[in-house]
Amino acid sequence: MRFLLSTIGSRGEAQPVTALAVRLRELGNDVEVVAPPDFEELVTGNGIGFTPVGPNLRTATAVKTTPDDLRRLVEESVREQFRVVTRAADRADVLVAGGALQHATRSVAESIGAHYVYASFCANTLPSPHHAPPAMLGRVPVNGTPEDNLAQWDRHRHYFTSSRDTLNAERAKLGLAPIDDVRDHIFGDSPWLAADPVLGPWPGPGDLVQTGAWLLDDHRPLSPDLEAFLDDGEPPVYFGLGSMRGTPDMASQAVEAARELGRRVVLQRGWADLELTDDAKDCITIGEVNQQALFRRTAAIVHHGGAGTTTTAAAAGRPQVVLPHMYDQYYWGSQVERLNIGRSATAVTAEVLAEALGLTEEAAEVATQVRTDGARAAAERLMALQFD
Incomplete structure (x- = not known):
């Protein structure tokens, strides 16, 4: 065919x-x-x-x-x-x-x-009476009664x-x-x-x-620099926003939150071209990467809430912090909260990250149920x- x-x-x-x-x-x-x-x-x-x-x-x-x-x-x-x-x-x-x-x-x-x-x-x-539509053009619908949700879908x-x-x-x-x-x-x-x-x-x-x-099965090896970083300490926190246009402040907030908890950071540049503000050895910046291989070696995953990243993180059995920007990302943040495998937030703080890290066992359990x-x-x- x-x-x-x-x-x-x-x-x-x-x-x-x-x-x-x-x-x-x-x-x-x-x-x-x-x-x-x-x-x-x-x-x-x-x-x-x-x-x-x-x-x-x-x-x-x-x-x-x-x-x-x-x-x-x-x-x-x-x-x-x-x-x-x-x-x-x-x-x-x-x-x-x-x-x-x-x-x-x-x-x-x-x-x-x-x-x-x-x-x-x-x-x-x-469309469903059981949920509101996705966020469109900056407007984030809120789940309501079935009648409210259907009215929002009509406007959609x-x-x-x-x-x-x-x-x-x-x-x-x-x-x-x-x-x-x-x-x-x-x-x-x-x-x-x-x-x-x-x-x-x-x-x-x-x-x-x-x-x-x-x-998509990903068999790409991690870079030698990233492998060396991962081998050189405890599992780090991953931070990446994929194709979202994040700001340097978001990256620095994530690094600061992780450091407050004594955690290292892997920062993915993404389409926002995020960079570290210093050259301390507790952080590394990376480009495109095999997330399936990397996520299994992290302590937590901070990301924008795309469907693929959320699923890959869940399959890796690691807790998540979702920072939604648009469209379906608010939904995925709410699903992460529903399953108690992470948190959805507007910014990364030490408190939010600590809460997510405390859900490691829950995340590992849900990973056994994710279909591949x-x-x-x-x-x-x-x-x-x-x-x-």
């Missing part, structure tokens, strides 16, 4: 999509991934065909935009997605949209008669409205009828949830396909679609 997997998100979406692609290829399928150019090495390094879409995210997200700029960028993104996905989907049997704002994938699947699957990486990005449709005219113009070029509700069109009739059922269970209503998180076969389960289920 031929599969096209598409995302326009950051590494938190590109990495699980790549994990699924790897499993599909292992099962003998032809697979292509469409993703932002930032992730070409990630995809091709795993032996998967790659087609870039849109701008380089690391550069684009560093530029502040006005509301008018944002509307223009959305229109450009929709047109670009249709152009790229239409070309890449030639003869595909199944098209999978990984994550939000996948405006073109379902329409292209419809135009060529292929199966379409929308996959979310977090339960609270799918507004974020997709600005793309409707452009989307319908592109559908017309494919000979397709216009659609009215962009969000529900993207989600489809039977969305999948690629999240761990212990960390992020689907609350209902009804059942949906929850495969478990799509984890989600990508394989999803791949096998996708292959079964030909028999539906």
Whole structure:
């Protein structure tokens, strides 16, 4: 079978999509991934065909935009997605949209008669009366009654409205009828949830396909400098914000909090280019790293609350401190609190870090329950679609 997997998100979406692609290829399928150019090495390094879409995210997200700029960028993104996905989907049997704002994938699947699957990486990005929508454009919804939550989901449709005219113009070029509700069109009739059922269970209503998180096996060795640092003392505290635009103050606060507790620090630069303020030997700065290997050798993990990092930290059995910035990260912070495997906070303090470190046993217990076969389960289920 031929599969096209598409995302326009950051590494938190590109990495699980790549994990699924790897499993599909292992099962003998032809697979292509469409993703932002930032992730070409990630995809091709795993032996998967790659087609870039849109701008380089690391550069684009560093530029502040006005509301008018944002509307223009959305229109450009929709047109670009249709152009790229239409070309890449030639003869595909199944098209999978990984994550939000996948405006073109379902329409292209419809135009060529292929199966379409929308996959979310977090339960609270799918409508339910049991949780509020994710944070959008700086607004952080708060969970309320089922009626309150449904009202918030109704308002959530507004974020997709600005793309409707452009989307319908592109559908017309494919000979397709216009659609009215962009969000529900993207989600489809039977969305999948690629999240761990212990960390992020689907609350209902009804059942949906929850495969478990799509984890990419990482066999990269740690650098000699990092190995030497880890071997030279007690397990350190990890601090990293991934693709978030953190500030130097956040890094210095984390280092200060760890030092108050007599802990060393591994600081990942990330897209914020975080750096240490001194050259003391109790800290080390690193770049891109095998988190699966590193996290198992830490005392605690301080991070932004992305789905992938939260799951990797949980699977490593280490307590977490989540510093949410946007979208689903507030949800993951609340799930870490619910399971009592860490804390969610606006800043790292010695008190918050000490509380998290006190949950080491709880974190180790939850780690035994985290699934690691989600990508394989999803791949096998996708292959079964030909028999539906």
